[in-house]
Amino acid sequence: MKVWKYHNPVDITFGWGSLSQLPKLLKGRRAVVVTFPQAKETGLLGQLQTFLGKQLAGVIDDVQPNPELSWVSGHYKEFWKHYADCVVVAVGGGSVLDSAKMFLPGVASADFAEIHAALASGQTPSVSRALPMIAVPTTAGTGSEVTPWATLWDRTSAQHQKYSLHLAQTWPEAALVDPELTLSLPAIVTRDSNLDALSHALEAIWNVNANPVSDGLALQAAQTVVRHLPALLDNPSSVPLRTLASQASLLAGLAFSNTKTALAHNISYEMTLKHGLTHGLACSFTLPMVWRLAWGKRADRDAVLQQVFGSHVADPASALDQFLGSVGVSSDFKAHGVTDEQASDMVARALQGPRGRNFVHTVEV
Template sequence: MIARFHNPVDTRFGWGSLHQLADITEHQTVALVTFPEARGLGLVDRIQDLLGDRLVYVIEDVQPNPDVAQLRDTYERFWQEAGECHAVIAVGGGSAIDTAKALIVGTESGRFDELLALLATGKPFVPARSKALIAAPTTAGTGSEVTPWATIWDSASHKKYSLHLECTWPKVAIIDPQLMLTVPGGVTVSTGLDALSHALESVWNVNANPVSDTFAISAIADILECLPLLRRDLANSELRSRMALAALKAGLAFSNTKTALAHSISYEMTLRYGLPHGIACSFTLPLVLGMAWGHDAARDRTLQRIFGNDLHKAQNQLREFLHSLGVKTEFADYGVTAEQAEQMIDFAMQGARGKNFIGAKAA
């Protein structure tokens, strides 16, 4: 097999790397997309100090799991009031970066429903206009800064839209672990488990290759060791840096493979049961590991480099790791019956992400 790996994102990693924003955006006007607490944490002022009068527009009311109900007004105001800016910088977690990805895809009319109609076709399209995106994550987990995908939710209709175009690859990713120092324990765990899910999902994946495996294996080892330590010592700059790098490696891994079954299951768990994304896609990892084992000799060898040769012990290791972080690992723990769980797994197998799973063809 000839392995192919491609990631076009200009990636800057390191403590204090946010300072490079001024040089990256030289001679450009910039809009900022961030989360409500960012101003209180001093992040908006820091961006303002770095950019000066090049910062022409600020959106600071991003909510978790960007929903069409809120995005519609934000999108249309952005294109009316900041349509001439050159670039958008997203500073925040996956929701801020996903929101920014939706905003930069401009429609002919400037109306959000035109974008939704294009997404509903499920076919790629070339937008009428677009903006350059710079992504500076404040959490170690989503990988959105080095991938083109964004999820847009329609909770009222129990639907989701997947956005991924050539223009939704960030032009630059700034991974500055200093931005992650103030992330509370619960979010640290949830986003760290999202990164673990990305890495594992890229391994039990029909699109896996030796290059993506290299990133994934390293990320998994780091997260299994580092995340419990960080949970107990949230102000530790070394641990924050290690988790930031692990999440970046996980992002690079699944930027080429996409995710698989655990993520496909997670969408229903978020839409119908309100689980935060990191928990929704990680609580099934021991189960999915068992479903992946034995389908492909090469994938088994990769999994065994991480967990050893005993499946039962491997599942227990993952289960105990999740339990140590306060994450329950059974569907019943979330109010899902055995029959509902079986139906959910069957449905997830049919989704685009479910079909990436190495066990999907045998199902």
Template sequence: MVDTFYNPVTTYFGKGSLCKLKELTENETVTLVTFPEAESLGLIEKIKLLLGDRLVHIIQNVQPNPDVIQLKEIYEYFWEKFEDCDTVLAIGGGSSIDTAKALIVGTESKKFEELLEPLVTGKKFTPTKYKKLIAVPTTAGTGSEVTPWATIWDSKEQKKYSLHLDCTWPKVAIIDPDLMLTVPRAITISTGLDALSHALESIWNVNSNPVSDIFAISAIEDILDCLPKLSQDLLNENLRSKMALAALKAGIAFSNTKTALAHSISYEMTLRYGLAHGIACSFTLPYVLGLAWGKSKSRDQIFKKMFGNSLEDAQTQLLNFLHSLDVKTEFCDYGVYADEQMEMINYAMQGARGKNFIGVSLS
């Protein structure tokens, strides 16, 4: 068996690295995609100072879990008015970056439905044109800056779609921990747990490989150590930097494996109950670890290296970690009881991400 690892994103990491934008967009026009609070935080002013008249369009109303209704309006206005724009710059959490990934993919008609239709039907889609994407995360968690996937939601139809094309890999990622200093505690925890889930999901995954394992193990060790401390000391620059690097490593890990069962369950929890993504994909981690344990000798070696030889002790470690962050870990804590819980898990196992889970493929 030959393992392959691939990640084409040029990545800049470190305090003050946002300043790289000036040289990275030389002689280019730029559209900024960001979140509503970016202006009050001074982010938009920073970008204006760095880019000057290169910044030709600003989209600053991106909401959590980008929905097809909002995306249609943003997409069609952009392609009608700013088709000649060279680069899309996404600054924010996963929702801003995912919105930008959808935005950069051009269609012949300039209509969003032409992009959405193959996601709904599963038909192959080749874009007629696309824009360069620079991704700048302001949270330490989603990993979207170093992956090609964009999650698109249809709340009306209770559906979730994953956009994934060669062109939706960001060209450049800039991870500047300074941008994360103002993130509130709840979002710091939620996004940090998303990163933990990415790392664990890349290990109990049929697509795991030795390189993704290295990134994942390092990310898990750092998150378990750092996130509880950071949740109590939000302005600590060293902890912010450590958490940003851990999230980056987790993103690089699952950029090659995709996610698995915990994420597949999370989509239903978000659609049905509105649970924040980072909590939805992490509260089941101790449970999913129990399903993964014993299914693969090589995976068990990693689990035991991180958590010790006992499954019960390993699950207790994860439970205690989550509880220390005020995260509830039972389905019933979120209004999901026994029958619906099993229905949801069985449904998740049949999903595209669920089928990546070693407990499904080897059962």
């Protein structure tokens, strides 16, 4: 029988209004807040300043969507100069959480170029010290609060490079998940981020690294999104539905923190870089196609996938297609500006990519 392990070191606090627990999680330490530009006008930054008082050492609030190498490089040295004794409190969506993770590893040169050079050559950077992080997601989708991964983009390079930073030091110390923070999200962000969570869940199931713990977490997350996202989009101020969406995101994050993602995410990177789709849309519109590729390859994976919509559903990939249509997402590449020929080339490339190789696309013998 196959040996498996599950490991996740992140301390989790979850609940409506739980942002007030932040000072408790800091245990007297100073904090630097990393957040998004609109945090000030929405009142979120003011709330954080009230909770943190004199413990707040500084704020970095110019994080942009999809973290850029140049942004991180421009901030890294100053960050370490001023905040080397701080806990990094990252408050925002996936881009904020990923950007904040870039600051956690400290290197001898105090220059991010050292980390970039290691990433570019496939080496592990030599980390001399590290900062702890408390991750506070403001969307229900990324799962980054319970994973060690951070995506970094370099659009200034000739090939538009994407890097994935993943070190023992980039696991958050704690995740503080307060669904109330998602209450004011625009409908499109609510939808796309929760579709990202659905993608994390399904990608953890059709994954060569799946295990019984990740399956249980992923299944619960996927069922929650397909059952409740349409209702949430109709009732965006519903406390129970917002709570379920955040819960699904967290559980999916816990699942893929051990399996990593798979084919849909590998395809998504090209859709984001070349076609400008948001991450949530880019990694979810292909899910019915990827489901059909996975289906019939491994009986144990089919058994878990079958439970997403229930055993009474004869064609679950079509049920997923209908679900996406019900929230306004087309699963057709052409609807996203990609021809059939380009799509099949993209899928073939993605299958060879690092995440694509996690996908269960061959029959197990």
